[in-house]
Amino acid sequence: MKKSIILSFIAGLALLMMPALAVAQTTSQKTGPIIHMPSFYDLEEGWNTMKPGGETRCAHGTEYEFYTRAADPEKLLVFLYGGGACWDAEGCREGSNIYSSEINSERHPSRLGGILDPDHPENPFGEFSMVAIPVCTGDVHIGNNDATYTLVNNVGEEIEYTIHHRGLTNALSAINWITSSIDSPEIIFVAGSSAGSLGVPFHANQLATYFQNARVAGLGDDASSYGSGTVGDADPSRWGFPDKIRQYPGWELYGTHLGITDLYITGGSGINNLRLFQLDHANDFVQHFYLERSGNENPDVFKLIQASQESIRNELPGFRSFINGGHHHTALVSSGRFYNYRANGQRLRDWVAAIAKGEDVPDVQCEDCKRPGFIYNEEDLAILNTMIDRLSNAWNPTDEGGACPGDAESWSLRCVLIDAVGELSDLSPGDYSIAWDLLNEVMIRINYQWGQGSALILYNNMSGMTAGAIIELLEEVWERIRVQTDETLQGFQSLVGCSDNQTGENLEQYLTGLYSELMETYILHHKTDLYAKHTTEDYLLVVEIGLIEDRELVITTVENLDFTSVIIENEEFLHHGDTVVLIGQKEMNGNIMGYTIDAKMRYMAVFVQEEGRWKMLSGSFSPVVHPSVLYGEPEEG
Secondary structure, three states: OOOOHHHHHHHHHHHHHOOOOOOHHHHOOOOOOEOOOOOHHHOOOOEEEEOOEOOOOOOOOOOOOEEEEOOEEEEEEEEEOOOEEOOOHHHHOOOOOOEOOOOOHHHOHHHOOHHHOOOOOOOOOOOEEEEEEOOOOOEOOOOOEEEEEEEEOOOOOEEEEEEEEOHHHHHHHHHHHHHHHOOOOOEEEEEEEOHHHHHHHHHHHHHHHHOOOOEEEEEEEOOOOOOOOOOOOOOHHHHOOOOOHHHOOOOOOOOOOOOHHHHHHHHHOOOOOEEEEEEEEOOOHHHHHHHHHOOOOOOOHHHHHHHHHHHHHHHOOOOEEEEEOOOOOOOOOOHHHHOOEEEOOEEHHHHHHHHHOOOOOOOEEOOOOOOOOEOOOHHHHHHHHHHHHHHHHOEOOOOOOOOOOOOOOOEOHHHHHHHHHHHHOOOOHHHOHHHHHHHHHHHHHHOOOOOOOOHHHHHHOOOOOOHHHHHHHHHHHHHHHHHOOHHHHHHHHHHHOOOOOOOHHHHHHHHHHHHHHHHHHHHHOOOOHHHHHOEEEEEEEEOOOOOEEEHHHHHHOHHHEEEEEEEEEEEEEEEEOOEEEEEEEEEEEEEEOOEEEEEEEEEEEEEEEEOOEEEEEEEEEEEOOOHHHHHOOOOOO
């Protein structure tokens, strides 16, 4: 990574001099010890823990920290964690389960998935530098006040305690680090889940104001029902809101409502380089909980989401939203949901990737909004088949929670899911669509409310439950997956090659897309897992100078590649039974072992079906050159 001390100094100087940089206000008033934090160009590989010190702290006074990961300095992902909210003595007390009051090591970004997993082969932010900003103050990243609460205990005694609502101070310590340490990013993507969604419009606005030449996008994940008229009993004045954010340019006239509607409209107005977006579950059970706690009786989450978004759309024509079905909460840092969700034919991952590229995206809304839409594959059905087979022989009607025994003679619904996934792969159940689909179906059946515990355990242990009833549930889920939509079914059939009515168009779309993904992850990102998964053991590659490389050599020599771009054009698709030949061109820019490559390559790839999966049997590529380069100019006459 290049060093740029001079540029870092200039950026730091600009931090002090530019009136537009409102974020300097908070950290300039620090009275506590300020801990030195490395600049962007001095970060270590992987995730770095940053401890800003000063006035930052968590609700009960414990130390605050955020996390950074250096990659491409021109592309930046900023993620605002969720962590609940509190505004009264009962909710804010120590030990409360409705908000995060300290930094939780279990939520270190290395333990999360989705957009925060740089190694996932489909992550649209894999090349982005990342800043992950936790919240531990009960104020959705926008508070800056120490509030004293009085709690009456069960014997009538009044107990006073102070909560440090420093979410704004904490988040701005990370934003200040970005503006003083990163020179001039071209793309900034600000995302936030749950409580982080409410912080997105303000902090995205601040970054767009400072980096006026950057293209900035802000995406909130699951908080859209908290419109300006739905937070009646929540008192954000205890956080110092809105007085504190009114001190920042563009926010001077902000009203009194905490609602996300006003936050989005204010944050997105008058900023030409910023666009705002929202992502939600139509029947989110966590949003339902906080709406009830704010004084809304029996709230309709879906209708409230739609009403708030319509108000935003009227003021911000560029605003777009994605509403998936189901009762879950948040998707951005769950690999199983982020990469597998789809609604009305649109895949969530692709919708977000298009935003990151600066492309326009449509508004997307679920059709059957009781259930989330998913992309399934053969592994989801294999898991279901294993679960049905095992429960048919030995069902455990009592699940006491905790770890599932590895040598069990009978299985509860939860443990048979874990066991079936473990037999198939080393992934977790949360990486598979079937796990989330099944969980949502159980939530519907038991009218699940947030905080009740494991829905699968509750369903398994219900009075009168039988193995037959659980197997019937699994069979219904299996059938719904099979017939969910023609597109999903065809995509599944293309993967496993088991359909009598499979069309050449579907197979061509799948294999050309797979080949492009294989090349991009291998050539640009040096990731070989997908390549290994979709090549046969006896795979051979003929490279441009006539050498033949086997599968092992191709995988082990990936570090010799240093490419900045690869563009693939598919020209011919030849399908004969269980064999497919792809022919086309690759335009590659970079070098191999120090030798510069900036040319078009002709490629050919041969796919065959092996164990129900399409895999490459062989491939070749060679430069596209004029005959005169090889043979000289033709003789006259």
